[in-house]
Amino acid sequence: MRIVLVGPPGAGKGTQAHVLAKTLSIPHISTGDLFRANISQGTPLGVEAKSYMDQGLLVPDEVTIGMAKDRLQQPDTAAGFLLDGFPRNLEQAKALDAFLADQEIALDGVLDLEVPEDEVVKRIAGRRLCRNNGAHVFHVIYNPPKTEGVCDECGGELYQRSDDTEESVRVRLEEYHSKTEPIIGYYREQQLVTTISALGKVEEVTQRAVDALKAGK
Ligand code: AP5
Numbered sequence: 123m124r125i126v127l128v129g130p131p132g133a134g135k136g137t138q139a140h141v142l143a144k145t146l147s148i149p150h151i152s153t154g155d156l157f158r159a160n161i162s163q164g165t166p167l168g169v170e171a172k173s174y175m176d177q178g179l180l181v182p183d184e185v186t187i188g189m190a191k192d193r194l195q196q197p198d199t200a201a202g203f204l205l206d207g208f209p210r211n212l213e214q215a216k217a218l219d220a221f222l223a224d225q226e227i228a229l230d231g232v233l234d235l236e237v238p239e240d241e242v243v244k245r246i247a248g249r250r251l252c253r254n255n256g257a258h259v260f261h262v263i264y265n266p267p268k269t270e271g272v273c274d275e276c277g278g279e280l281y282q283r284s285d286d287t288e289e290s291v292r293v294r295l296e297e298y299h300s301k302t303e304p305i306i307g308y309y310r311e312q313q314l315v316t317t318i319s320a321l322g323k324v325e326e327v328t329q330r331a332v333d334a335l336k337a338g339k
């Protein structure tokens with residue numbers, strides 16, 4: 123299956139993508155995680171991306187689209203993929219469509235996670251990520267690790283993202299409304315979108331997502 127996950131910052135895209143990708147045996151591709159990996163390795167791409175990310179702004183398309191296409195051409199995507207955080211504006215959505223059309227493949231669905239803004243702020247404020255793997259996501263209250271500061275899945279050190287500040291979250295929400303939400307309309311025209319509530323326990327949201335993907339088949 124080829125799926126795109128959309129939703130505001132802190133909706134739980136990374137959390138759900140990690141579980142869904144395992145369940146569906148497809149790779150979880152997060153442009154945010156790819157940027158963070160580049161930042162921690164100190165690559166030129168990482169240096170460029172960091173200045174935008176820390177402000178909560180989208181990284182320019184020239185950088186982002188190339189990076190996403192490179193990742194989509196890896197052999198593990200033959201059976202499909204779950205895209206988390208890409209595309210994030212109409213230009214990226216059109217570039218993805220053109221890339222898929224070139225390969226004579228298409229998306230199977232777009233899952234839209236809906237969550238109120240006050241919940242987003244609470245989720246982001248308590249988020250902790252694993253240094254070894256950005257898909258290992260915790261929350262100090264909602265999903266605490268068994269040992270404080272240590273990843274349950276791999277023993278890695280947990281840290282708080284440098285863009286999880288109040289100011290950056292406000293900008294990320296503005297970027298989401300002005301640039302990312304329009305792609306939902308674009309995909310609705312292609313009858314690909316299912317909107318689900320991202321409120322409730324992680325497992326409840328996963329069940330809704332699985333049901334929505336089955337129904338969309
Ligand atoms: P990115 O890393 O994609 O961040 P984001 O979209 O802002 O989304 P988040 O990672 O903040 O949230 P999430 O929805 O994954 O939530 P999570 O599962 O962690 O992008 C970061 C930056 O990179 C962007 O600002 C931009 O600069 C750049 N970038 C990335 N892609 C780009 C692109 N395509 N184009 C241009 N620039 C790009 O969950 C949040 C918290 O809530 C966690 O603590 C979790 O434990 C908790 N939680 C999850 N589910 C639940 C639940 N059901 N109940 C209670 N708590 C929950």
Ligand code: ZN
Pocket residue numbers: 252253254255258273274275276277278
């Ligand atoms: Zn980990």
